[in-house]
Each structure stands twice: as structure tokens, then as C-alpha cells.
Amino acid sequence: MTLNQLTLVQAQAGLKKKKFSSEELVNACLKRIQKVDEKIKAFLTLEAEAVLKKAKEVDKLLAKDEKISETKPLLGIPLAIKDNFCTKDLKTTAGSLVLSDYKPPYDATVVKKLKEAGAIIIGKTNLDAWAHGSSTETSQFFTTRNPWNVNFLPGGSSGGSAAAVAADEVIGAIGSETAGSIRQPAAWCGITGLKPTYGRVSRYGLIAMCSSTDSPGPLTKSVEDACLLLQIIAGYDLKDATSIKTSLPKINLAKFKNLNGLKLGLPKQYFLKELEKEINKALLSAIKIFEKLGAKIKWVDLLEPKYAVAVYTIIQRSEVSSNLARFDGIRYGQDRSFFGEEAKRRIMLGTYTLSAGYYEAYYKKAQLVRTLIMKDFERVFKEVELLLAPATPSVALPLGTTKEAAMFGELQDILFEASSLAGLPAISLPCGFGRDGLPVGLQIIGPSLKEDLILPTAYLYQQVTDWHKKKPKL
Amino acid sequence: MNSALLPEKEILKIARLANLPLKASEIKKFQKQLSEALAYAAVLQELKTENQSATAQVIRSTNVTRPDEVVASLSQEEALSGSRKAYKGYFKVKSIFK
Numbered sequence: 128m129t130l131n132q133l134t135l136v137q138a139q140a141g142l143k144k145k146k147f148s149s150e151e152l153v154n155a156c157l158k159r160i161q162k163v164d165e166k167i168k169a170f171l172t173l174e175a176e177a178v179l180k181k182a183k184e185v186d187k188l189l190a191k192d193e194k195i196s197e198t199k200p201l202l203g204i205p206l207a208i209k210d211n212f213c214t215k216d217l218k219t220t221a222g223s224l225v226l227s228d229y230k231p232p233y234d235a236t237v238v239k240k241l242k243e244a245g246a247i248i249i250g251k252t253n254l255d256a257w258a259h260g261s262s263t264e265t266s267q268f269f270t271t272r273n274p275w276n277v278n279f280l281p282g283g284s285s286g287g288s289a290a291a292v293a294a295d296e297v298i299g300a301i302g303s304e305t306a307g308s309i310r311q312p313a314a315w316c317g318i319t320g321l322k323p324t325y326g327r328v329s330r331y332g333l334i335a336m337c338s339s340t341d342s343p344g345p346l347t348k349s350v351e352d353a354c355l356l357l358q359i360i361a362g363y364d365l366k367d368a369t370s371i372k373t374s375l376p377k378i379n380l381a382k383f384k385n386l387n388g389l390k391l392g393l394p395k396q397y398f399l400k401e402l403e404k405e406i407n408k409a410l411l412s413a414i415k416i417f418e419k420l421g422a423k424i425k426w427v428d429l430l431e432p433k434y435a436v437a438v439y440t441i442i443q444r445s446e447v448s449s450n451l452a453r454f455d456g457i458r459y460g461q462d463r464s465f466f467g468e469e470a471k472r473r474i475m476l477g478t479y480t481l482s483a484g485y486y487e488a489y490y491k492k493a494q495l496v497r498t499l500i501m502k503d504f505e506r507v508f509k510e511v512e513l514l515l516a517p518a519t520p521s522v523a524l525p526l527g528t529t530k531e532a533a534m535f536g537e538l539q540d541i542l543f544e545a546s547s548l549a550g551l552p553a554i555s556l557p558c559g560f561g562r563d564g565l566p567v568g569l570q571i572i573g574p575s576l577k578e579d580l581i582l583p584t585a586y587l588y589q590q591v592t593d594w595h596k597k598k599p600k601l
Numbered sequence: 602m603n604s605a606l607l608p609e610k611e612i613l614k615i616a617r618l619a620n621l622p623l624k625a626s627e628i629k630k631f632q633k634q635l636s637e638a639l640a641y642a643a644v645l646q647e648l649k650t651e652n653q654s655a656t657a658q659v660i661r662s663t664n665v666t667r668p669d670e671v672v673a674s675l676s677q678e679e680a681l682s683g684s685r686k687a688y689k690g691y692f693k694v695k696s697i698f699k
Contacts, residue, residue: 232679326660339658368665369658437642444638448619455620457692459683464622471621475612476635478619492645494655499648501656533634534641550659575659 130155135299135352149203153182156205160296163601168271169291171210172218173250181247202245207291207300210251213332221334222256222266224465235332237343237360244359252287256467258336261536264529265469274599279523282312288346289316299347305337306547307540309344310555314518314568317557320346321353324576325550326371329364335450337443340547350586383583387421392511394429403521409559409567430503435545436537441493448477501549508574518568522561546572554585557594607636
């Protein structure tokens, strides 16, 4: 085993016990990137020299002060950041030519928190342009490949972050989800992806896509790692007007031993008839494991996911048209002729649904149905404590699938959109392999602010399974 | 998907509202794709929403303000650092009046 293969928790423990230095850890990741990223194409920007210098500084700090890791829990650990988070003086493109040379003068709150915790930002990862998509194929730079088979898509929009983690190019990564952009690439790349409650993690400095659902979160090699990163990036932020004041309770996963009595619901409508049969099979095995851990399984009803797809399409396009209006090439970036086709398509639809005469029929109606979706979850969470469902209707699809498929993202994310619209926390975990030997993901959705129930449940599943430990051959 | 095609005139109007330069091929393509997306959204009419209130965002907080205190902000130089068209400490915009 090489150092780049370590989980975040293992890397943290190893650095603390001085089993290796930060320089060695960073070097192992850089070597891996050098070896495989030509194939995987996860990174848009890499900071090789600067990060090695930082790692050496960290090693000096660690030698001088034994207790420094208590206040800086990520000290010396290399992480990758999706390229739609602003990083001070480091190029931030959002995957679009509009921002091809943009160097923000400030850090996103998430980035600031990671830096304060001592993390080393090794580079910025590829994404669908402006996070519009579920494949990285709308990136105006290149398409990232799935480490399990480079002829397949990694998913998206946080596809670069997911692929980098799955290929052991980094110890962990940060992504953002609007409706599936963390959970879907995590599922397709066979890693763990946590989408926190909306407002739990600050959006400040995250290039806005759909402001009412955008949620930053971790993509990691285990639930323990996701839990550790969440506790660092979560928290109220004065700079985000929809930031939540309720603080995240301290979550000590090791104290959870079983799921005795946990009421776990299976939404009938999420076991779609289009579901690939291997996914269905993997889910049935996973359900048995949760049962063995002590959970009480119950089938429940939720609104058909097709309604959420329609609501999300309208609301997301509307917010996109408003958020992307600021890119005028005057204060930063290039002018509006540099937008790619997907961004243009979304701006156009959103401008239409917000325009006089159509607002009531589309945007207003979508907002009303959004209320129904929220109430639907409130009702079901009186019956059960958490929901368990497949993450995606299919495992990773081949490169090129999205060409001329204008609704590709929405239909791939059909099982994520309702929970995103309701702002709920959820996690995606690897639970087997399906067609073409590609990873299958399950998701656990909880009520608002219930990360402290989702994470222990997911953690216990990983304690008795080893899907998350499987590595692609590269 | 069967759907009435949005007229080209409508596409041009939206493009103007969105300040978006479109190629001729994109106008044709968007006519078709926007119409299809709108047709998909028609499923929402199946649901009754008469007595519901609209949800703009789930936090439901309103009028969020910060204390009225002077805090650090970007310097003029930093704020202008990304602009191609800065002039003597200002952003340079197109003239509005001829």
C-alpha cells in the first residue's frame, strides 16, 4: 500500500504518530497524479511546486509543536477542490471558458476553513461547466474518465473530485451538489459522497448555480472521512444569507455499535422499473445487511420522482439565468459569447420561465409543487427515521452519452432531485458492482439537520462491508 | 416528445432578454430543445396546488442582515484585479448614450 491510498483518518493518524511526513504524503499523491491523470483527467489546475513547499513548512511545524494537530486537524493532508470554489490567487474556472483565466481575490468560506484546519490544497478538479450536468462532458476543457473503466463517464458535476478520490490521486476532495452533483459521481466512481442539509455548509465563494439548493460537501474514501470533513466545513457564516445557525453536534462514530430499532424506509417509487437489474440486486443485499445491523425495514410511499424532475428543471434554469447574468466580462472573466452550449440552453429556458406571461405557469407552479415535495418528506419522516434507496438508475454510462441529450442530467439525477429541492441531507455509498464491472451506489436520505443519524448508519454499513475498500486497476 | 415548437421570434426575444449572443444553428436547436423541456414540465399540471404557499428556499429566513459595522473588504486593486478593462481605478463599461 502506498501513502496516497490512505483514507483521511489513516493519513491523519499516520502524520500524528510520525509514521511519515507531510512531504512524503504529498509526494505520493503527486506521483500518482503524474502516473494516472493523463488517463483520468481529473485535474484542471495542479499546484505541484507550491504544495511541496507547503508540505515542508508543515513538517517543520509538526517537528516543533507536538500538539499542533489538535487545533489543525487536517495539517499536512492534501485535498482536491472542485473548480467552482473560489481559491485566492489560484485559477478558478467553474469549467467554463468565461472564467478561463480568473484568479479570485478571496477564498470561499469552505476553502478558508480547510486551510485554517491545515489542509494542503493540491489542485482544482474538473466539473461540468458551471456545474451544469452529470458527466463532466459539458466542461469546456475536457471530459474526466471513470477510474474503473476509462471508456465510461465519472458522473458529475463533481466528476473530477470523485475520480481523483477513486483513483487515489488525493486523500479526499470537496465537491458541491445542487441535485445529485456529489451523490451521483460518488456512486459512479465507487466512493462515499455526502450532501449536507442545505445551509449547513456556507455557499460563500462557491460560484452560484442554483442558489436555493447549492450545497458544498465531501467526496471521500469512507464515511469516517466524510464525517471528519463535514465537521470542519460546516457552520454558520455571516456571508451566506441562507446559512443555518443550528450547529452540527459532535459526531463520534466509534460509539455506534448497531442500528437496533432504527426505522428505515424504502420508497417504492424509487425502485424504478428502469433500474438496472444488478442495481436492484445490490440494493436487496444491502437491505439485508441493514436488517442484520438491527434496522426495521418498511416500504413507504413518496411522490413519483418525475414531478421533482420537472420542478427542478424549472427552478434550476430560472436561478441559473439570474445567477449567470452577472458574467458580463467587465469586472472579471470573458464576455457572454464564451458560454458553452449547455449554459446557454439553461440561461435561455430560465429566462423564458421567469419572463412576463410565463412566470405564473412555470416558475410559480414549480415553487408550489416544491412545497408539496417538502410536505411529502415531512409526512414520510413521521413514519420512518431514514430512507434507503438506489442512488442512480444505471451504473456509469459510456463517454459521449450526453451528446444531444438535453435532459441527460435531470434523468440521471431523478432519484436525487426531490431531496435536494427539500434541502435534505443524504449520503451515497458504494454497495456492489453491476454492468461492465462498474460500481453501484445506494443512498440514505434523512430529515433536515439529521447528518448525525445518517453518518452513523452509513458508518455501520461500512464496518461490515468492504465495497468502499475496493480499488480500480489503473 | 410531441410539443408545439416555440416560434423563432420568441427565441430571439429571450436571447435579447438574456443578453446572449446565439448562432443561427443554436436558435434552431434551442427552439426544439426548449419546447421539449417545457413539455416535460407540463406534468406539474397533474398536481393540485390551490392551497399551497410557494417555496423559494427551504430555510425560510427573511430580511437577513449583518450588524452595521465596518468590516474588512477587498482593496480597490484587488477588486479590479480580474478586469480586462480597468481604467484609472475604475471598471470601464460600454457607453450607453451615443
